[in-house]
Amino acid sequence: MSKYMMISLIVFVLIFFNIDNDELDGDIMTLGLSIPRSGIMHAVGDAVYSGASAYFLYANDDDLLGDVKIDLTVHDDKYEPELTVENTKRLIDKDVFAFFAFVGTPTVKKILPYIGNTEIPFVAPFTGASFLRSDNGIDIVNFRSSYKEEIDYTVEYLRNKRDVSRFAVFYQNDDYGEEGFVALLHSLNERGLKLSGEGTYKRNTLSIRHAFHEIKSSGPEAVFMIGAYTANALFIKTAKKDPVFKNTLFCSVSFGDADEMIKELEHNADNLLFSQVVPNYKDSSRPVVLEYKRLMQKYFPDQPLGFVSLEAFLAAKSVVQALKRIEGPITRKKFLKEIKRLPKNILDGVDIDYKNSQLHNKTYLFQYKDSKFIDVYDEY
Numbered sequence: 001m002s003k004y005m006m007i008s009l010i011v012f013v014l015i016f017f018n019i020d021n022d023e024l025d026g027d028i029m030t031l032g033l034s035i036p037r038s039g040i041m042h043a044v045g046d047a048v049y050s051g052a053s054a055y056f057l058y059a060n061d062d063d064l065l066g067d068v069k070i071d072l073t074v075h076d077d078k079y080e081p082e083l084t085v086e087n088t089k090r091l092i093d094k095d096v097f098a099f100f101a102f103v104g105t106p107t108v109k110k111i112l113p114y115i116g117n118t119e120i121p122f123v124a125p126f127t128g129a130s131f132l133r134s135d136n137g138i139d140i141v142n143f144r145s146s147y148k149e150e151i152d153y154t155v156e157y158l159r160n161k162r163d164v165s166r167f168a169v170f171y172q173n174d175d176y177g178e179e180g181f182v183a184l185l186h187s188l189n190e191r192g193l194k195l196s197g198e199g200t201y202k203r204n205t206l207s208i209r210h211a212f213h214e215i216k217s218s219g220p221e222a223v224f225m226i227g228a229y230t231a232n233a234l235f236i237k238t239a240k241k242d243p244v245f246k247n248t249l250f251c252s253v254s255f256g257d258a259d260e261m262i263k264e265l266e267h268n269a270d271n272l273l274f275s276q277v278v279p280n281y282k283d284s285s286r287p288v289v290l291e292y293k294r295l296m297q298k299y300f301p302d303q304p305l306g307f308v309s310l311e312a313f314l315a316a317k318s319v320v321q322a323l324k325r326i327e328g329p330i331t332r333k334k335f336l337k338e339i340k341r342l343p344k345n346i347l348d349g350v351d352i353d354y355k356n357s358q359l360h361n362k363t364y365l366f367q368y369k370d371s372k373f374i375d376v377y378d379e380y
Helices: 003-021 042-061 080-094 105-115 146-162 175-190 208-214 230-238 258-264 287-299 307-324 333-340
Strands: 028-035 069-076 099-100 167-173 193-202 222-226 249-252 272-276 364-369 372-375
Touching: 003 208, 028 042, 028 080, 042 069, 042 258, 042 307, 080 105, 099 307, 105 175, 146 175, 146 222, 146 249, 146 272, 146 364, 167 175, 167 208, 167 230, 175 193, 175 222, 193 208, 208 230, 222 230, 230 249, 230 258, 230 287, 258 272, 258 307, 258 364, 287 307, 287 333
Parallel strands: 028 069, 028 099, 167 193, 167 222, 222 249, 249 272
Antiparallel strands: 272 364, 364 372
8 A cells, every 4th residue: 555545544534533523622612603682683682692601601610511611602693694604604614512592594594504514513593493393414403392383382272262263474574484374374274274364574674564454454363473573563562553453362473582572562462372482481380490590690680581591591401411411522423312312301390302303392372461471271
């Protein structure tokens, strides 16, 4: 064998060994985030960051991973897909250990071709998109249930408990809105129902006028809100001034951020329903919720509690618990293996069971009464 062939063989073996083992280099584990820290969706980005950081800071301070410390590299994308692509490329160049908790369906969909060419796992994106729950060849571990599951759960309640038959949808004119629109059509079709009305608006705007009039003309009993919290709230404020919507129910999916919608509506939440992918963040019967409240108070005392930050907190805890269970050197392959087989009760109050590419396979439905969120089924 020639000297050059021998060198080539050694290089190949070293490259293969590095990819196969993919060991953490040093004691700093970098997780990359691209989230809206400014712009119309900044409150969601702030909540995701604070919820996740609260648990990761606790893990670092209490040496839950021994000498290994978690570092979050955060870039602002303003909820604009092109900025998300730029941020993702920067994170790939940095060779982050994993992508964590990107916010939004259109933003996440835009980056899939880029992360698909890497060995970097993608954990807990803040979206319920169906394309993240299909076999797309990318190492994606969702924490939350899908939009389809949220919407189906709400339709089931409205049909069986409230006898609603006329449904409309207000949705964002992009991949996020399309996901919700298609999921609602499917859910209605399964029950022999048809959509009565629809209206769209442009992402990162408050241009709801045309959508409002289109939906008003259909006289709906329930309107699904597949939009950002500011647009959703403006639509509802406008509707509450119109007698056509006097008894209409407005149903928001989790991405709409129930807490921010309540603020925008100045707590005027009559006839609102909120589907969620985590339990009530004030449910003190769950030890993990008490832990969330304690650590948020310690690390982010000025950040209000909410469903979004709780979801990020639970996802972050799942990451740390998976890393703790790795024996020997930490690698991405071992991490993916462990996070997918976490014990059901590892989060102490919120059950997980990895299937359908997601860890927590449950949805919840709330209304807001007397300054608090309560489960709608508590009324029955």
